[in-house]
Amino acid sequence: MKLLYENQNIPEDLALLALYVKQTKELHDFFSVGFDGIKSNNYCGFLQVDNQDYFIAPKICEEKNENLDIFLYMLMYAYDIKLSYEHLANFENRKHKLFEIFIRYFSDRLLEEFKRGVFKRYVTIEENLKVLRGKYLIEKNFSNYYHQNIFCEYDEFSMDNDLNRFFLFAIKVFQKFSSYPNLNRCEMILDEVEALHVNINRHHINFDRVNQRYEQSYKLAMMLLKKLIPLTSNSKDESFAFLFDMGVVFEKFIGKIYKDIDSTTELQAEKNYGSLKLKPDIITKNTIIDTKYKKVKNREDLNSSDKYQMFVYGTNFEIKNTMLLYPKHLLHVEEDLKLGENEKMINLKMRTIDLYSEKKFEEYVKEIKKRLEELG
Numbered sequence: 001m002k003l004l005y006e007n008q009n010i011p012e013d014l015a016l017l018a019l020y021v022k023q024t025k026e027l028h029d030f031f032s033v034g035f036d037g038i039k040s041n042n043y044c045g046f047l048q049v050d051n052q053d054y055f056i057a058p059k060i061c062e063e064k065n066e067n068l069d070i071f072l073y074m075l076m077y078a079y080d081i082k083l084s085y086e087h088l089a090n091f092e093n094r095k096h097k098l099f100e101i102f103i104r105y106f107s108d109r110l111l112e113e114f115k116r117g118v119f120k121r122y123v124t125i126e127e128n129l130k131v132l133r134g135k136y137l138i139e140k141n142f143s144n145y146y147h148q149n150i151f152c153e154y155d156e157f158s159m160d161n162d163l164n165r166f167f168l169f170a171i172k173v174f175q176k177f178s179s180y181p182n183l184n185r186c187e188m189i190l191d192e193v194e195a196l197h198v199n200i201n202r203h204h205i206n207f208d209r210v211n212q213r214y215e216q217s218y219k220l221a222m223m224l225l226k227k228l229i230p231l232t233s234n235s236k237d238e239s240f241a242f243l244f245d246m247g248v249v250f251e252k253f254i255g256k257i258y259k260d261i262d263s264t265t266e267l268q269a270e271k272n273y274g275s276l277k278l279k280p281d282i283i284t285k286n287t288i289i290d291t292k293y294k295k296v297k298n299r300e301d302l303n304s305s306d307k308y309q310m311f312v313y314g315t316n317f318e319i320k321n322t323m324l325l326y327p328k329h330l331l332h333v334e335e336d337l338k339l340g341e342n343e344k345m346i347n348l349k350m351r352t353i354d355l356y357s358e359k360k361f362e363e364y365v366k367e368i369k370k371r372l373e374e375l376g
Contacts, residue, residue: 002053002054007059046097048241087101099178127151171187172187251293254372290325310339320346
């Protein structure tokens with residue numbers, strides 16, 4: 001596996017990859033193509049191109065393997081993915097690819113739920129039968145002059161419903177990229193479900209007490225499908241990308257930790273003031289926090305638009321303390337600013353959080369939680 005880093009040019013010894021990215025339109029939203037080279041736009045994850053594997057890692061520390069592990073830990077915590085020790089070991093030992101790890105986790109989890117009982121719902125069926133079943137359809141039977149059958153409408157307790165159709169669709173997509181046996185086992189269990197294409201951008205399931213136990217599997221499958229980018233390839237093997245916007249990962253990761261520190265914390269709390277819509281990343285009981293996934297050295301790197309944004313948040317949400325939180329790169333940043341004056345003055349902190357730690361997943365999360373608490 002070849003290792004790359006976010007916001008760094010693809011090295012010269014990987015010229016074929018650079019050419020592939022340049023010629024593949026599906027990747028143009030994720031890479032910048034300039035005169036000085038081609039680099040990812042804050043996107044990290046996995047690429048498989050013509051039988052060659054590449055991993056784009058976040059630049060958190062100088063240790064290559066640590067960057068990969070920390071990236072996985074952030075994904076696990078941000079998206080509530082509870083990988084087993086076996087899954088983690090296979091990734092840390094580079095035995096399995098990132099996408100393969102997640103497919104295995106999804107398959108194992110879904111299979112366990114199926115063993116407890118496949119989700120079924122009553123569905124309404126219209127059918128032309130020899131004998132009456134359910135409701136007699138008067139209008140259809142009125143014009144049924146030359147047939148002895150009866151048009152009926154009845155309810156059937158069936159596994160052929162929207163949720164299982166989605167799972168079957170997801171399974172068939174994942175089978176293109178993985179031969180994991182539990183995928184096939186899940187497909188066989190859904191043998192009575194009609195295979196249909198699903199528009200994942202419009203698909204939605206209402207979960208209730210009957211199907212609640214499938215919600216996490218649904219969310220995970222939806223996340224995997226949305227992050228998966230099939231690529232055009234002349235190879236017999238499937239080429240694809242599996243990429244995450246690090247700005248979103250950082251926001252979700254930090255927000256979830258703050259939520260665990262204080263359950264009253266609000267994430268993406270939205271307020272409308274006429275045509276003005278405000279949605280800060282994180283609101284604790286006394287601070288508004290906005291995450292920014294970019295490098296800063298000091299207050300000179302602070303954009304005026306960021307200052308205006310935090311001032312608007314503070315004044316409208318009536319919270320005097322605000323914070324812009326960045327990942328620590330090479331420099332520790334601790335700046336305090338005053339925005340406005342008198343009773344409208346807003347306190348703004350610029351802080352960085354060190355995401356590097358050699359600890360394993362559970363201890364890693366505890367360490368980052370401790371560092372956030374120390375920021376105040």
